[in-house]
Amino acid sequence: MTIALQILNLxxxxxxxxxxxxxxxxxxQGEIFGLLGPNGAGKTTTxxxxxxxxxxxxxxxxxxxxxIEKDPDGVRKSIGIVFQDQSxxxxxxxxxxxxxxxxxxxxxxxxxxxxxxxxxTLVELNERRDDIVKTFSGGMRRRLEIxxxxxxxxxxxxxxxxxxxxxxxxxxHLWEYIATLAKEKGITIxxxxxxxxxxxxxxxxxxxxxxxxxxxxxTPKNLKDGLGGDLVTIGSPDPAAVAAALIEPWVAxxxxxxxxxIVSLKNADQHVSSIVTLLNTRHIPxxxxxxxxxxxxxxxxxxxxxxxxxxxxxxxxxxxxxxxMMRH
Amino acid sequence: MDIIYTIWLRNMxxxxxxxxxxxxxxxxxLFFLLFLGFGLNxxxxxxxxxxxxxxFLVPGMVAMSVMFTSVFSGIQVIxxxxxxxxxxxxxxxxxxxxxxxxxxxxxATTAVLQGFIILILSLFIGLHVSSVSGFLMxxxxxxxxxxxxxxxxxxxxxxxxxxxxxxxxxxxxxxxxFGLSGALFPISSLPTWIVPITLLDPLTYGVVGIRYxxxxxxxxxxVVCFAVIGGFSLAMTAIGAFLFRKITI
Numbered sequence: 325m326t327i328a329l330q331i332l333n334l335x336x337x338x339x340x341x342x343x344x345x346x347x348x349x350x351x352x353q354g355e356i357f358g359l360l361g362p363n364g365a366g367k368t369t370t371x372x373x374x375x376x377x378x379x380x381x382x383x384x385x386x387x388x389x390x391x392i393e394k395d396p397d398g399v400r401k402s403i404g405i406v407f408q409d410q411s412x413x414x415x416x417x418x419x420x421x422x423x424x425x426x427x428x429x430x431x432x433x434x435x436x437x438x439x440x441x442x443x444x445t446l447v448e449l450n451e452r453r454d455d456i457v458k459t460f461s462g463g464m465r466r467r468l469e470i471x472x473x474x475x476x477x478x479x480x481x482x483x484x485x486x487x488x489x490x491x492x493x494x495x496x497h498l499w500e501y502i503a504t505l506a507k508e509k510g511i512t513i514x515x516x517x518x519x520x521x522x523x524x525x526x527x528x529x530x531x532x533x534x535x536x537x538x539x540x541x542x543t544p545k546n547l548k549d550g551l552g553g554d555l556v557t558i559g560s561p562d563p564a565a566v567a568a569a570l571i572e573p574w575v576a577x578x579x580x581x582x583x584x585x586i587v588s589l590k591n592a593d594q595h596v597s598s599i600v601t602l603l604n605t606r607h608i609p610x611x612x613x614x615x616x617x618x619x620x621x622x623x624x625x626x627x628x629x630x631x632x633x634x635x636x637x638x639x640x641x642x643x644x645x646x647x648x649m650m651r652h
Numbered sequence: 653m654d655i656i657y658t659i660w661l662r663n664m665x666x667x668x669x670x671x672x673x674x675x676x677x678x679x680x681x682l683f684f685l686l687f688l689g690f691g692l693n694x695x696x697x698x699x700x701x702x703x704x705x706x707x708f709l710v711p712g713m714v715a716m717s718v719m720f721t722s723v724f725s726g727i728q729v730i731x732x733x734x735x736x737x738x739x740x741x742x743x744x745x746x747x748x749x750x751x752x753x754x755x756x757x758x759x760a761t762t763a764v765l766q767g768f769i770i771l772i773l774s775l776f777i778g779l780h781v782s783s784v785s786g787f788l789m790x791x792x793x794x795x796x797x798x799x800x801x802x803x804x805x806x807x808x809x810x811x812x813x814x815x816x817x818x819x820x821x822x823x824x825x826x827x828x829x830f831g832l833s834g835a836l837f838p839i840s841s842l843p844t845w846i847v848p849i850t851l852l853d854p855l856t857y858g859v860v861g862i863r864y865x866x867x868x869x870x871x872x873x874x875v876v877c878f879a880v881i882g883g884f885s886l887a888m889t890a891i892g893a894f895l896f897r898k899i900t901i
Contacts, residue, residue, distance in 0.1 A: 375743055378900075400745035411736040415666045427658040428744040 326353040327389075328480050328512040329374070334383035336369050336536075343369040345536035346383065351514065351529075353479075356506050358527035359516040360620065362636040366536040367516035368408060371484050374514075375405050388479040401429070404473030408484040410465055414458040418449055418468055421457060422475060429476035436475075443471040447501060463494035467501065474509070481505075483515040487522060499526055518632060520620040532624060534635065539627045548618040552576025554592035555622055556599065558585045559612035569606050570599065581625065588618070655746045659754025660761065663725070667762050674766070677721045681713040681770050688836065689777070698838060710774040711790070711863035712835025715797060718767040719855060722798045723826055725759030726805015726892070730812055733899070742899070752806060752896040756889060759802025760795055767794045771866075782868060789874070790865030793881065797858040800885040803892035810895035833859045840871055854884040 329351040336344040344366040351357045359367045372378035374385055376396035385392045388402040412421050419440060426436035444450040447467040457465065466486065473481055486502065487495040503526060506513050517523050523530050524544045531541040540547060553576060560566045566585040567578050574595060577588040589595055592615045603610055624632050667673070689706035696705040732738040741751050771779075771790075781787050808821055832846075833855035839847060850856050861877040864870035870877075 377739075377743060397745040400743060405743055407736065407739055409736045409739075411738075411740040413662065413666070413737050413740075414735065415669055416662070420662075420665060424658060424662050425740070425744075427661075428655065428741065428746055430654065 327351070328353045328355070329385070329387050329514065331370075331374075331385045332383055334370070334373060334385055335381050336366075336373060336378065337381045342536050344373070344380075347531075347533070347536075347538050348383075349531055349538065349541055351480075351512060353512055354506070354510050355528045356502070356513045356515070356526055358523040358530040359514065359533055360518070360520070360523040360530050360624075361516075361533035362518055362632045364636070365518075365533045367518075367533055368484055369536075370533075371405075371482050371514070371516060374399075375403060375482060376400055401476070402479045403482060404476065404478035404480075405482040406466070406469045406473050406484065406486060408488060410469070412457050412465060412469060412472075415456065417454050417456055418444065418460070419453040421468065422472055425472045425475050431476060439475055443474055446505075447471045461494075462490055463498065466490065466494075466498060470501065470505070474505070474511070478511070480512045480514060483513060485516055485518070487517075487519065495522075502526055518636070520624070520632070524620050530620070532620075532627060534624075534628050540623065544620060547620065547623045551618045551622055551626060552588040553590035553618075554588070555616055555618050556587045556589065556592050556596060557612075557614045557616070558587065558599070558603075558610060559583060560585065560603075560608060560610055562608060565606070565608045566603060566610075569603060569608060572602075574598075577626075579626065581629070581631075586622070586625075655750040656754040656757055659741070659751055660758045663755070663758035664761065667758075677717065677724065677766055678769050680720070681717040682773060684716070685709055685713045685770070685774065685777070698841075704778065706778050707867060708838070708863075709836070710771070710779050711866050712833070712859055713774075714767045714770050714790070714794065714866075715833065715855065715859045715862055716830055716835055717770045718763040718794050718797045719801045719830065719858075720826070721766040722759045722763035722801040723805040725762055726755065726802040726807070727809045727812075727815075727818060727821075729755060729806055729809035729896075730815055730818075733809070734814060738899070748897045748899075749893050752893045753889075755806055756799055756802045756892065759805065760798030763798035763802065764791070764794045767798075779866065781866060786865040786868065788865070790862045793858050793861035793865065793877070796861075796878075796881045796885045797855065800854065800858075800881065800888045803885070803888035806892040807888065807895045810892070810899050829853055829855050832856070834871075835859050838871060854881060857881045857884075 327350050332348050334344060334347050347370065359370060361367055369378065373380045374387060374392060376392050376399050379393065387399045390398040390402060392399050416424070422440040422444065423436065426440065431439065441450065444453050447470060449464060449468055449471065457468070460468065487498050490498065499522065502513065505511060515526065527544060529541065529543050530547060531538045558566055563580050563583055563585050567580050570578050570587055575587055575589050579586045596613070596615060600610065621631065628635060630638070689709045693705045698705065698708055729738065832850050832853045834850060839850045839856065842850060857872065857877040857880040860870055860872045861874055861881060864874045
């Protein structure tokens, strides 16, 4: 296996705010790697550094074996990038947007025309190739951007929140495209997302990033298995008593979050009656009880003590405080 | 060169498609020409040009058309910044200087085209181009004005976040440069204390140069005009390129 991307102690500060805090990891050729975390966790900043758009404060990284600081142009040739915000020229047609990109990357005209036609077909836009981008829907634009990012045959493709703001149906469709691309082109894809489901479905491996730090890195399966089996969520007016009562050999982990107790255990369906009996004999009231297979959301919760949504609200608050302080 | 051409090509495609922009930027100098020209023609008499104020005004309006179009072309970098397209160019393995020069080449081209439209329309209201060499000289000055002010626009756009400051720049920078340039009146007829200010205005030399080419009359030595506006275009390109390099998105 060749290493497509290697990051070593990468750090980026903005004044006193540490956006990316000393992260290190490696990505193999052909992997779909996900950077998962709440908005403001430092995902886009990491991507900007890898795409040579932003110099790191310290640390280093290589893309396709090329150092991002020593040879930025070499890195730029090896990567394709689809930004979080649209970066198409709306006044031009799909073909012209592709052609402009091909010329910027100095692809000879014959190869250029051939590749554009091939990629537009791949993303099912060949029939709309001479239409102005302004008339395209959000999903079509995103597909065009992905096709454009692949035009110069990059080794690594960066996708920054590829399905942000798209409706669920379009999102599903786009996931299929991305999965197909990775398989057919053998390309390494790094995507950032704050959608758990997206990371779970698409990625071979995931790094969970929070406050600029990587808090866990593994395959989605291993991350979920790490929670110790199924999850039983028990709602109760007295969560502390529930947690205390459930210290049993067949229980892997007990956590309290808000007014709920989350219990990890193997074969939860067989144990649920024992839980109810146990709590009943101790006269601890139960208001609700649910069993589910662990999701990445549960993984995030167990590592940070907060759901991704709560974390996002917290980050917004910190940023507001930060701005207020800057103003005074 | 290929990258400069690519940027130029993209902007020209946009230019050709935006009919309203073409018509919009012709209309102002054309109305000036018609209203001021015909309105004042009978009451203005200029030394050396006889009674024909319209013919005096044409070079000024050509220069105006070139300058306004080119500043606007340069400032369009802000749109690219806001609509995200600039990222696409900045992340490509090309130098920022090439991108900036492509923008400048495009701005100068559209500006000169706009100036030409005014020039051709002027042939119907009394302008006679006397010689080919004079015409080429006017063309050269139009190109230099175009490059200078596109670069000027890019320099401003590199420092601005959005278009809100545009009106301010228009009213306090562009309009005074135009007003003081002698596009509307001969500099020699101004009060003596204003003359030095006029001579500090780089556009003055462009207007006088175009006027010399088209009508053969000049109040400043054309060689001096060429040196000043040529130097100004080089300086603006250097400043524009320097500031464009520092754009962060």
